[in-house]
Amino acid sequence: MEDFARDRSKLIPILQKAQGAEGFLSPEAIADISSFLDISENDIYSVASFYAQFRFTRPGDxxxxxxxxxxxxxxxxxxxxxxxxxxxxxxxxxxxxxxxxxxxxxxxxxxxxxxxxxxxxxxxxxxxxxxxxxxxxxxx
Ligand code: FES
Missing domain, CATH: 3.40.30.10 (Glutaredoxin)
Known part of the structure; x- marks a missing residue:
């Protein structure tokens, strides 16, 4: 996340980068992002679940x-x-x-x-x- 400013407007790009790294948004990634941006995990789930591009479970190979x-x-x-x-x-x-x-x-x-x-x-x-x-x- 060091590539990003601690700015709530960066939430989507950060989520995209996290998913790119792991293939999905893990609970650990959501927690880290929550701390970094000072946004509640619930709010992050709310935003991410709005977009079909984000996954919350590990995908198959x-x-x-x-x-x-x-x-x-x-x-x-x-x-x-x-x-x-x-x-x-x-x-x-x-x-x-x-x-x-x-x-x-x-x-x-x-x-x-x-x-x-x-x-x-x-x-x-x-x-x-x-x-x-x-x-x-x-x-x-
Ligand atoms: S309906 Fe167009 S590719 Fe399947």
Whole structure:
């Protein structure tokens, strides 16, 4: 935090930097920021939880995003999500016990012609079928 002035207006950049370092906002990071900026931890949680960019739990090493935009929904996106939930034994929004994968849903990612689509980290998988799921997961 030495890069930042002790100024409440720096809260968001500090939160972004903390999350960049750990991958999420840990209770310890929130406590440190609270002391540094003299803002209550509750107020920091209130602000951070307003923004979808901030996480409060440790994410998996690989983030799987299943598109459920209109085109992907029509072409079976829900079945892809359900197959992943079964294969990983987690629900959407959760992380596997070994912290290998986190599973999320997203709206359109801009490649509707390739629906249904899922993204793992930066890799886009197109025209995904439930039968392909285990094969794709084995790549990670
Ligand atoms: S709806 Fe899935 S990429 Fe557009």
């Amino acid at each position: 690989h983030i799987i995003k299943v598109c459920l935009g209109t085109a992907c929904h029509v072409r079976g996106g829900e079945r892809i999500l359900e197959s992943l939930e079964r294969a990983l034994n987690i629900q959407c929004g959760q992380t596997t016990e070994d912290f290998k994968f986190s599973l999320e849903r997203v709206a359109c990612i801009g490649c509707c012609a390739l629906a249904p689509v899922m993204v793992i980290d930066e890799d886009v998988y197109s025209k995904v079928t439930p039968a392909k799921i285990k094969e794709v997961l084995a790549l990670y």
